[in-house]
Amino acid sequence: MKTINLQEQSVRELNQLLHDQAAECTEREWEVLEPKGAHNIACGIDQSLSVDIKGHAGYFCAGMNKHAHITVFGNAGQGVAENMMSGTVRVKGDASQAAGATAHGGLLVIEGNAGARCGISMKGIDIVVKGNVGHMSCFMGQAGSLVVCGDAGDALGDSLYEVHIYVKGDVKSLGADCIEKEMRDEHIEELTALLNRAGVDEDPSKFKRYGSARQLYNFKVDNASAY
């Protein structure tokens, strides 16, 4: 295992070493010590690496990740796993706002709570949150799934496209064009698989499903009051 202490080396040095692994992979297991909330840790990785961040991470941790499996043993700041393409990002603590924003693929697991706009404009990522999510989560979400084992804040799924949302707890309010939908067998299957992948022990039958009513997909003047 390769160990980097961010009090001794810079984020730039760490990221360059991780990026170099895409050209020649010499070390698959990495450990980052004393991150102390530094921003942009382990972003832009393009290799199947395992990276353990032993502490709190700042903004945009694991941004645009491809292939790597990154674990934050602490809290993560704004935009964790922003625009992730594949791989896995797991946050053992809480995540700030815009977790998984615009991400195209991979799995983001937040074992604590996530702040506002979790999964905003998500484009194919799967996100599993063991705790609660804040307001405007999944705003303009395009594809993928958001699983919330706790409660969801205001305006969940506002202006949603094709994201599947599963919430076990209470939803404070639904956003424009977001509705509760029937939980059919295929959805139970999908949710079960997501929970298994995330390593979360929850009963899929206790969740409700939400999705787009698809009434705002094309602008009609009759819908103007919804905007």
Added chain:
Amino acid sequence: MSDDIKVKDGLRESATFDRLTMHEIRRAAETGIYDIRGFGAKRKLPHFDDLLFLGASMSRYPLEGYRERCNTSVTLGTRYAKKPLELDIPVTIAGMSFGALSANAKEALGRGASIMGTSTTTGDGGMTPEERGQSKKLVYQYLPSRYGMNPDDLRKADAIEVVLGQGAKPGGGGMLLGQKITDRVAKMRTLPMGVDQRSACRHPDWTGPDDLTIKIQELREITDWQVPIYIKVGATRTYYDVKLAVKAGADVIVVDGMQGGTAATQDVFIEHVGIPTLAAIPQAVQALQEMDMHREVQLIVSGGIRNGADVAKCMALGADAVAIGTAALIALGCNHPMYDEEFKKIGSAAGFYDDYHEGKDPAGISTQDPDLMKRLDPVVAGRKLANYLNVLTLEAQTLARACGKNDLRNLEPEDLVALTIESAAMARVPLAGTDWIPGHNF
């Protein structure tokens, strides 16, 4: 009835409710929705035609045209990037999306720009292989929608442009209407076919200039600090926006004035939001100079650039380069009179067509219709664009030589005067024949 006959008959059109205004009121009453269109502002605004160059006579010494060299090259991104972008001419192609434009149009832009040694820019929708293939120097836009955004393309780019606003619609998002969404466009944007594709007005994962600083660092980290990072703003509070962009770490700032074009947005936005390009440049330059960053952070100006005089005037006011969008499309064949009959069939006319969002462009440029697309030969159109870029450069050089400058970037405000009080105040150059700059020396 011609206008002459109407006047002779004592008929007088209202200046307030002219025929265009009445037409719009009727259209609004019929449809209940605002007008969405493309192109840029159509109202007359203070512009570069309101400025003149002071060619050399006695007190200045001109350079010989066709004999003495006048440098046109420019390097962008010298602040932090390991690989700054070297351009042979200071005229670049502004960001325009695949989706709004046909693949052939994007290819033609790449071909034309590459012939002249300058860059093109992607747009909302991501980078296509054709575009990367034909553009020797390609700027990858990082837009609020993040349609098609991925790190592989990011690493293929020669520069990254973080788009915060557009001159045609500062503060507004875009709308690619469903009729233009082909299977390919839908897949690139991860959206279903036929859905109106809204482009967000703000970035989803940061909320202010301090966040932007960290976001820019993220982009630099992902690309190992290799390529320049641009920040593009629509011209509004330009002085403050430029200062914040410098503070956030931009290598290059792009200021897009309100004459800048767009693929589709509300007419009321295009005509009533933002400030003219002419007014934005001195604000941007002042901000850079006060931070001792003029020329260290390069300034690209766009929004209604049409000819070499516009290019030279932008540079005299302090820009390092300009970007063209609408003019580049016209060079390719947009609104060409050869399609006048077909324009008329869709309720428009050559020179007036601005319904880019409907996807029916007879010139094959702002469409995804395969049959219409074929009308634009990317090789021929690319050659036309190169010719046009060449003319812009030659014209700008001619004016610079007349002012005694052997480099376009040596042009300066002292080389300019204004024809009107308004343009003198906005451009901060003296009214012609005086030493009066309104608001500066009384």
